[in-house]
Amino acid sequence: MKVMVLSSFTTSLFWFRVDMMKSFRAAGYEVVAVGDGTETEWAERFSALGIRYRQIPVQRNGTNPLQDLKTLRALYRLIKEEKPDKIFAYQAKTVIYGGIAARMNGVREVYPLIAGVGSVFLGDGFKRKFIRTILVAEYKAGMKHAPKVFFQNRDDLAEFTARGILPEEKAVMLHGSGVNVETFTPAPLPEMPGFLCISRLIRDKGVCEYLEAARILRRKHPEVRCVLVGPFDTNPSAIRPEELQPYIDDGSVVYAGEQKDVYPYLCGCTAYVLQSYHEGTPKTVLEAMASGRAIITTDAPGCRETVTDGINGYLVPIRDAEAIVNAMEKILADPAKTAEMARTARQIAEDKYDVHKVNRVIRQTMRIEE
Numbered sequence: 001m002k003v004m005v006l007s008s009f010t011t012s013l014f015w016f017r018v019d020m021m022k023s024f025r026a027a028g029y030e031v032v033a034v035g036d037g038t039e040t041e042w043a044e045r046f047s048a049l050g051i052r053y054r055q056i057p058v059q060r061n062g063t064n065p066l067q068d069l070k071t072l073r074a075l076y077r078l079i080k081e082e083k084p085d086k087i088f089a090y091q092a093k094t095v096i097y098g099g100i101a102a103r104m105n106g107v108r109e110v111y112p113l114i115a116g117v118g119s120v121f122l123g124d125g126f127k128r129k130f131i132r133t134i135l136v137a138e139y140k141a142g143m144k145h146a147p148k149v150f151f152q153n154r155d156d157l158a159e160f161t162a163r164g165i166l167p168e169e170k171a172v173m174l175h176g177s178g179v180n181v182e183t184f185t186p187a188p189l190p191e192m193p194g195f196l197c198i199s200r201l202i203r204d205k206g207v208c209e210y211l212e213a214a215r216i217l218r219r220k221h222p223e224v225r226c227v228l229v230g231p232f233d234t235n236p237s238a239i240r241p242e243e244l245q246p247y248i249d250d251g252s253v254v255y256a257g258e259q260k261d262v263y264p265y266l267c268g269c270t271a272y273v274l275q276s277y278h279e280g281t282p283k284t285v286l287e288a289m290a291s292g293r294a295i296i297t298t299d300a301p302g303c304r305e306t307v308t309d310g311i312n313g314y315l316v317p318i319r320d321a322e323a324i325v326n327a328m329e330k331i332l333a334d335p336a337k338t339a340e341m342a343r344t345a346r347q348i349a350e351d352k353y354d355v356h357k358v359n360r361v362i363r364q365t366m367r368i369e370e
Contacts, residue, residue, distance in 0.1 A: 002030040003368065004084035006075070006094035008060035010037030010053075016177050016283055018049060020088075023359045025050050027368050032082055034075075034094070036060065054078060058093050061234050063131060068097065075101035086366055090115050092135070099142030111366050112143055113150040115177065115280030116302060117159055139165045148172050148365050152280035155301030172365050176281025176306075178355030179290045186292030186346050187267040189339060193332055194225035195296075196269035198262050198284040199276070201230055201244065203237035206275030206298065206318065211244070213273075213324035215252040220325075221332065229265050231258035266291040270338065271331045277318050279303050290349040294341035296327045312345040 003024050007013035013035045021031045031051045035042070036058045046053035056074045059067050071093060079087075079101050089098040090113035102110045143149055143166055150172050151157045161168045195214070199205040207228070214226035232238060247253045259265065262284070266272065272288035272295050279302030285295055286306070295313030297303040307313040314330060316323035331338050363369065 001028065001086075002032065002082065002084045003086045003088065003366075004032045004034060004079070004082060006087060006089040006098040007033075007035045008058045008091040008093045010035030010042050010055075012091070014042070014045065017090075019178070019180055019355045020359050020362060021051055022049060023356075023363060024368060027363060029368060032084065034078065054082075060091060060093055061236065068093065072097040072101055076104055079105045079107060085109065086368070087111065088113065088362070088366065092139075096135075096138045096142035099144070099146065103145055108145060108147070109366070110146050111148055111150065111362075112146055113152075113174075114156050114160065115152055116278060117156050136163050136165060146170065150174050150362065150365070152176050153302045153305055155278075156280065172361065174281075174358055174361060175353050176286055176358065177283050178358030179283070179286035179349055179353050180355050181290050181350050184263060184266070184287045184290035184349075186290075186342075189270055189292075189335075189342065190268055192223070192225070193221075193270045194227060194268065195271055195273050195328060195331075196227045196229065196265055196288075197273045197275070198229045198259075198265070199274065200233045200235070201239040202233050202235045203239060204235070204277050206277060207239055209275045209319060209321045209324060210273055211247045211253060212321035213275075213328065215247060215250070216321065216325045217328055218250075218252050220329075224328075224332065225254055226252065227254045227256060227265060227269065229256045229259050229262060262287065263291065266293060269293060271296055271313070271328070271342075273297070273324065273328075274303065275316070275318070275324055276300060276303055281305060286349060286353045289345035289353070292342045292346045294331060294338050294345060296324060296331070310341075312341050312348055 013033055024031050033046050033051050033053045039055045043053045058071045075097050086109040087102050088111050089095045095112040099110050149170050152174050157171050160166055197210045199207055201207050248255050266288055272293045274282050274285055274297045278300055281302050295307050297307055298318045299315040300318050307315050309315045314327040316327055
């Protein structure tokens, strides 16, 4: 038996879905991972885990219909060649075109994951509304015959059911992608207080608000470091290097770039900050919780599910740098409460977000039993 895992972003596939794919392997399935990265770069890394890797052409943020047709044709040929028994797909283009290509090849067991609806579902404007109309129609086509569809928060599910993309009875709720609580373990809080944000550098992740909050905080507390980890991106709302540079130059943030291993950075912070406008369930928040860190995040879909305000962190409004600063100052003002919130965060990670528990639900839904 063979299961194929489709993604439009190989980096995410490797770092966020490896535990799930390993659990498929443990159940006796051959696993084929599919993404946009080159086989030269990625095949050996997946092979070391007993997983075969195949590349497809896909522009995850592009709107060129000819490029999307190229993606559909490549997926059709790949599925025809590999003949998988089951397909797990996430991220918009591989959910849509993977579902269509699978149906064209007679593969009925396709299980999409909606890990956040994406920026196109946010905001107004003619262009976004036009793209959203097309995307809704494509989602309907791609998910039409899916036996079940995974969601990470009920806001996204409500969006999909309200737009008639799928009936609610097809939905299966997951506690995010889960976190490996054996890899991310509690670490002592640092002596020198500091904050950390890990994010692709795009506006919809609220990175601009984090930068502004860091600048305000530094004026009040020059001894406190605010660290930013993450890559620049091709998303339409991407932040350009020249926009970030002034915050680096005046010492507001320490920019560490993209990191393959974020755990040392989590160990170096007092609390973790993610000010996104919308998420599925943010993986970095779960990793921070498992590492024993209090969380500051937004009262927004996907984010609000991870934090009970004042218990394992603080919830703040979106697009509000001052609110982030206020929460940061609460963290700094009460070390004992911060330490207690950190311990609670770890316990929640173990009880609710353990990746093995999440993967068990996925396997049961897909009828992949060990």
